[in-house]
Every structure is written in structure tokens, then in C-alpha cells.
Amino acid sequence: MTPKADVAIVGAGMAGASLAAELAPHASVLLIEAEDQPGYHSTGRSAAFWSESYGGPLVQPLTTASGVHLREGGYLSPRGALHIAGESGGAALDALERMFAGAAVPLQRIGADELRRRIKRLRDGWAEALWEPSCADIDVARLHADYLATARRGGARLLTAAAVEQAERSGSAWRISTRAGEVEAAVLVDAAGGWADAVAAACGVAPVGIRPYRRTIAQLRIAPPVPADLPLVIDAAGRFYFKPEAGGRLWLSPHDETPCEPCDCAAEEIDVARAIDRLQRVVDWRVERVEKSWAGLRSFAPDRLPVYGFDPEAEGFFWFAGQGGFGIQTAPAAAKLAAALLLGRAPDPLVAGIDHIPYSPGRLLN
Numbered sequence: 001m002t003p004k005a006d007v008a009i010v011g012a013g014m015a016g017a018s019l020a021a022e023l024a025p026h027a028s029v030l031l032i033e034a035e036d037q038p039g040y041h042s043t044g045r046s047a048a049f050w051s052e053s054y055g056g057p058l059v060q061p062l063t064t065a066s067g068v069h070l071r072e073g074g075y076l077s078p079r080g081a082l083h084i085a086g087e088s089g090g091a092a093l094d095a096l097e098r099m100f101a102g103a104a105v106p107l108q109r110i111g112a113d114e115l116r117r118r119i120k121r122l123r124d125g126w127a128e129a130l131w132e133p134s135c136a137d138i139d140v141a142r143l144h145a146d147y148l149a150t151a152r153r154g155g156a157r158l159l160t161a162a163a164v165e166q167a168e169r170s171g172s173a174w175r176i177s178t179r180a181g182e183v184e185a186a187v188l189v190d191a192a193g194g195w196a197d198a199v200a201a202a203c204g205v206a207p208v209g210i211r212p213y214r215r216t217i218a219q220l221r222i223a224p225p226v227p228a229d230l231p232l233v234i235d236a237a238g239r240f241y242f243k244p245e246a247g248g249r250l251w252l253s254p255h256d257e258t259p260c261e262p263c264d265c266a267a268e269e270i271d272v273a274r275a276i277d278r279l280q281r282v283v284d285w286r287v288e289r290v291e292k293s294w295a296g297l298r299s300f301a302p303d304r305l306p307v308y309g310f311d312p313e314a315e316g317f318f319w320f321a322g323q324g325g326f327g328i329q330t331a332p333a334a335a336k337l338a339a340a341l342l343l344g345r346a347p348d349p350l351v352a353g354i355d356h357i358p359y360s361p362g363r364l365l366n
């Protein structure tokens with residue numbers, strides 16, 4: 001018998017899992033995942049930080065609201081971030097400060113002496129920084145597992161190894177062909193991350209221009225070991241970031257953003273080498289070994305804002321995509337907002353003050 005549901009969500013990464021958890025008490029939900037395990041793609045490859053300044057002023061309300069849920073659930077641990085600038089980098093710090101002036105993101109200017117105190121063996125030339133004390137690490141694996149468990153408890157069914165190959169609207173339902181068989185649902189949610197446009201096309205829906213970009217992280221063994229209380233260090237000019245990992249290790253990214261096709265991407269040696277070269281211009285630390293490296297997809301709409309809402313031209317097709325580099329830190333608020341839009345209900349108080357119009361798919365259709 002064909003499984004039927006009110007809502008079929010395509011993709012069980014952080015986006016699909018969080019939305020399934022929000023919808024399950026109100027609707028029957030099928031969560032359809034191409035891989036054997038949910039979380040194999042971007043969700044399992046993130047740098048796992050929560051930064052209110054990341055993504056700009058129209059992403060910040062989602063991040064800030066999500067922070068309430070993440071703190072209450074014990075998913076955040078304090079980290080703090082230093083946005084550092086070289087001799088000529090003051091303008092980048094000014095711009096960041098201006099961007100959040102008056103908003104609820106505390107940013108504090110610090111000079112070279114204080115910067116040296118916070119980053120040991122900092123090389124000359126790094127003149128000042130903005131300190132973002134609220135930045136935190138996120139327990140991504142637990143958050144994702146908890147969303148899946150909540151969805152399951154609410155009655156949602158997870159189908160794995162069930163890549164959606166094609167879907168068509170028939171009357172008031174989607175008939176969806178997956179590798180694991182046919183399913184039917186009144187609403188189809190596209191939460192397929194880097195594959196969001198491809199899934200839309202497979203449903204006969206016009207793509208909105210979501211492009212995946214590769215981002216690399218290397219885990220390094222450093223001598224002397226990295227202190228556990230080192231903040232996240234971000235180049236104000238956008239060439240690297242790094243943060244400590246358990247056991248005195250370092251997670252380092254060259255802040256790459258290479259356009260690519262949706263795929264199971266891997267780190268390229270050149271990007272790891274570039275990252276290490278950039279690190280060595282910042283601190284006098286010895287890189288002993290690259291223990292591992294990986295890459296994942298960050299998927300952006302052309303205006304780099306997420307895409308949540310019903311497609312105005314395709315009945316029953318709901319976008320929940322374009323989560324870029326902020327899909328973990330915005331997940332709780334994004335899922336609550338999207339659930340309200342999908343169900344036509346008043347939004348949860350956590351997101352009641354957030355305007356959803358900037359995220360509507362209609363903005364991307366000509």
C-alpha cells in the first residue's frame with residue numbers, strides 16, 4: 001500500500017528534521033532521505049558555531065531567537081569570537097560594527113595589546129579586533145538527533161535510502177516516486193539542502209536559483225596544543241577562521257566558497273594548504289599534522305537569504321532551503337516559522353516578531 005501523509009519532507013538534514021519535529025504534533029509527516037543515515041551531508045560537516053553577527057541583519061533575528069531554544073536545551077557552550085583585522089582592516093571592523101549598531105548583538109572593539117593577550121604568539125600586523133562574547137559552540141549531533149527523536153515521538157515516519165526521483169501533482173496530492181517506492185502527500189517540502197533546485201525540477205517546479213558552494217575544514221595537531229578557551233578567530237577580511245577542538249587540536253577553514261554541483265564533496269589538498277598558509281601568517285604555531293579534513297556544501301539563494309514558504313506557482317510545494325552557512329544556528333526559529341507558514345497557524349511566540357516576507361520564495365521568481 002502506498003504510504004500517505006499530510007506532509008512529505010524531502011531531506012532529513014537539520015532543516016528537514018527540525019521541521020518534522022515542529023509539524024508532527026499537528027499533521028502526519030513522512031521524512032524522506034536519500035542516504036542510509038540522515039545528517040550525512042552538510043549537517044554532519046559544519047563548524048558548529050552560533051554567531052549572531054554571521055549572515056547579516058536579516059539572518060540575525062533567526063539566530064538570536066534560536067539562541068533561546070538552544071540555550072534552554074543545553075546545546076550551546078560559551079566560546080566567544082574575535083573578528084581580527086590587520087593594519088588596514090579597520091574598515092571591515094567598522095562595517096561589521098555599523099551593521100549591528102542598535103541590534104541585539106554585543107560587539108566590543110579591542111586593541112592590539114588585548115588581542116595579544118587573548119591569542120598567544122600572534123604575529124605582528126594584527127592591529128585590532130571586535131569581540132563578540134555571545135558566540136557559542138553548538139552540539140550539532142545532539143540537536144539533530146533530538147529533532148529526529150521528537151519527530152518520531154510525534155508520529156513522523158522516516159524513510160531512508162529513498163531518494164526522491166520524480167513527483168507530480170495529481171488532484172490535491174503529490175505522487176512521489178522514491179528509490180524505496182511511491183508515497184503520497186498533500187504538501188511536499190523541499191528541504192534537500194544543496195539539491196533543493198534539483199528536487200524542485202524533479203517535481204516540475206521552477207528552480208529559484210539555490211547554488212551549493214564547497215567549504216573546507218581541516219583538523220590540525222598543533223604544537224604547543226591549542227588552549228581550550230581560545231575563542232573562534234575570524235578574519236574580518238574573510239580569508240580564514242579557526243577554533244579549538246578537543247585535545248588541543250584546531251579546526252581551521254580557508255573560508256573557501258567554491259561553486260560546485262550538489263555532490264558528496266571532499267576537501268581538496270589545495271584548500272587545506274591555503275588554510276595552513278593563512279594560519280601561519282596569523283600565529284607562530286607549529287602545525288604538526290593534518291589529522292583529517294572534510295568539506296561540505298553551503299547552499300545560497302542569489303540574495304543569500306533563506307527560502308521558506310509555499311511556491312506561489314506550484315500548489316502544495318513548500319520551500320525550506322537556502323540555509324547557507326547558518327542552517328544549524330537558525331534551525332529552531334526557522335522550523336517554528338516555517339511550521340506556522342505551512343500550517344497557516346499563528347507563529348510560536350519565539351518567532352512572532354520575525355517578518356517572514358524577506359524569506360518568501362516569491363521574491364526569487366521573475
Ligand SMILES: Cc1cc2nc3c(=O)[nH]c(=O)nc-3n(C[C@H](O)[C@H](O)[C@H](O)COP(=O)(O)OP(=O)(O)OC[C@H]3O[C@@H](n4cnc5c(N)ncnc54)[C@H](O)[C@@H]3O)c2cc1C
Nearest residue numbers: 011013014015034042043047048049164193296327328329
Ligand atoms: C564546512 C561547513 C561549516 C559550516 N558551519 C556552520 C556553522 O558553524 N553554523 C551553522 O549554523 N551552519 C554551518 N554550516 C551550514 C550548515 O551545515 C547548513 O546550513 C545545514 O546543515 C543545512 O541543513 P540542510 O538540512 O538544509 O542540508 P543537509 O544537511 O545537506 O540535508 C539535506 C538532505 O537532503 C537529502 N536529499 C538531497 N536530495 C534528495 C532527494 N532527491 N531525495 C531525498 N533526500 C534528498 C540529502 O541526502 C541530505 O541529507 C556549515 C556548513 C559547512 C559545509
